[in-house]
C-alpha cells in the first residue's frame with residue numbers, strides 16, 4: 001500500500017472550509033470542523049498521515065517538505081480555495097517529483113476535467129464518494145480499472161465510469177483513531193459546541209433536495225445511508241476511550257433526524273452511556289422523537305431554517321412550512337433542547353421584505369444562537385445552475401481576500417451590496433436586544449470558562465463586523481472573471 005499524505009491544504013488564515021465544513025469560508029468567530037471526509041479515507045489507508053493545515057496554522061512552506069516522506073498525496077480541494085489547492089499540489093510535486101498527487105472533494109467531483117487540466121501536478125481526481133477510489137489507488141490497482149477515477153496518462157485525460165454509491169456504511173472503519181493519531185483535538189472549535197468536542201458521521205446523504213445544498217448534490221447523494229445503531233454506539237464508546245477530553249459528541253450527518261426510528265434506537269443506546277451529544281436536524285422533528293432524544297443525552301440541535309418566508313422555502317425546495325418550524329422550535333424550548341439556528345440570505349426570490357420576514361421570524365422563535373450565511377452558488381448545485389441561467393452571478397469568487405464570504409448573487413430588486421449588508425443587520429437585530437444580551441450574560445455567569453469564551457467570541461465577532469464594513473465597497477465591484 002502506498003504511503004499516503006492526506007492534506008487539508010493551507011489557504012486563508014482561519015479558513016474553515018475544505019475538508020469538513022458545509023459553508024466553506026472563514027467564520028465570524030474561530031471555527032474549525034474536523035476534516036472528517038479526509039479522515040474517513042485515511043482510516044482505510046493505514047500507512048498514511050492526515051495533516052489539517054488551516055486548523056494547525058501551517059503555511060505552504062511548512063507543508064511542502066512533508067512530500068519527501070510519502071509516495072502519494074491526497075488533497076481536499078474546495079471551490080473558494082481551488083487556486084491555493086492547486087498551488088499546494090504543485091509545491092508538493094516540486095519537492096518530490098515522484099509523488100502521485102490526487103484531488104478529492106465536491107468541487108473537483110463536479111469539474112474533474114478542469115481540475116486535471118489546470119495543472120500537470122495533479123495526477124488524478126477521485127470523484128464523488130471517493131473513499132474506496134483512493135484506497136484502490138493506494139493499493140496499487142491499475143488506474144484504468146478503478147471506478148470513480150479521472151486521471152492523466154502521457155498528457156491525455158481519462159474519466160473512468162462512476163463508482164457505485166456505498167450502502168453498507170458499517171463497512172467503513174471509525175475515524176476516531178485517525179483523529180487521535182494525527183490531529184490536535186483542541187484545534188477543533190465550534191462556537192455553539194462544548195470545547196473540546198468530537199464529531200463524525202453516522203450516515204451519509206440526505207433525502208431532501210434543497211437547491212443550494214452542496215454535499216448531497218455532489219458527494220453524499222439523496223439516499224440517507226446509515227450505520228447501524230449498535231455500530232454508532234461502538235463509535236461513541238471508542239471516542240470516549242481514545243478522546244476522553246471531549247466534552248460533547250456531535251453527529252455530523254446532513255440530517256441525523258431524517259430516520260425517526262433509527263434516531264430513537266440510537267438515542268436509547270446512548271442514554272445509558274451517559275453521553276452528552278448534539279446533531280443536525282431539519283425543523284420538522286415530532287415532539288415524541290425530540291423527547292426520546294432529550295431524555296437520552298441530546299443537548300443541542302443545529303437546525304437549518306434558512307428563511308422565515310414560505311415562498312423562499314418553496315423556491316429552494318426546503319420541504320418545510322414556516323408554521324411547522326415554529327412548532328418544532330417551541331417543542332425544543334419546552335424540552336430544554338438548545339437550538340443553534342442557521343439562516344441564509346440571498347436565496348432565489350429574496351427581497352427587502354423577505355429579509356425582514358426572516359429577521360422577524362428568527363427573533364420570534366429565538367434560537368439560542370444563530371449563524372447567518374450568504375447564499376453560495378457552489379458549482380455542482382442547482383443554485384449554481386440557476387444563477388448562471390438567470391444572470392444572478394455578481395462576482396466570480398465565493399470569498400474575499402481574508403476568506404470571508406462574498407455576496408455572489410444579485411437580483412433585479414435586490415443588489416449583492418444590499419444582501420451583504422443585511423447579514424450584519426440580521427446579527428445586530430438578533431443579538432443586540434435586551435432579552436438576548438441578558439440570556440448571554442446569564443450563560444456567562446454559569447462558569448468562568450464560559451465567561452472567557454463568550455468574551456473572546458464577542459471580541460472576534462465585533463472585529464468581524466468591522467472588517468466586513470471595511471471590505472464592503474471592494475467586494476461590490478464585479479471582477480474581470482465575472483464580467484466575461
Ligand code: SF4
Nearest residue numbers: 206208209210213254
Ligand atoms: S435538509 Fe439540510 S442537508 Fe438536506 S438537502 Fe436540505 S439543507 Fe441539505
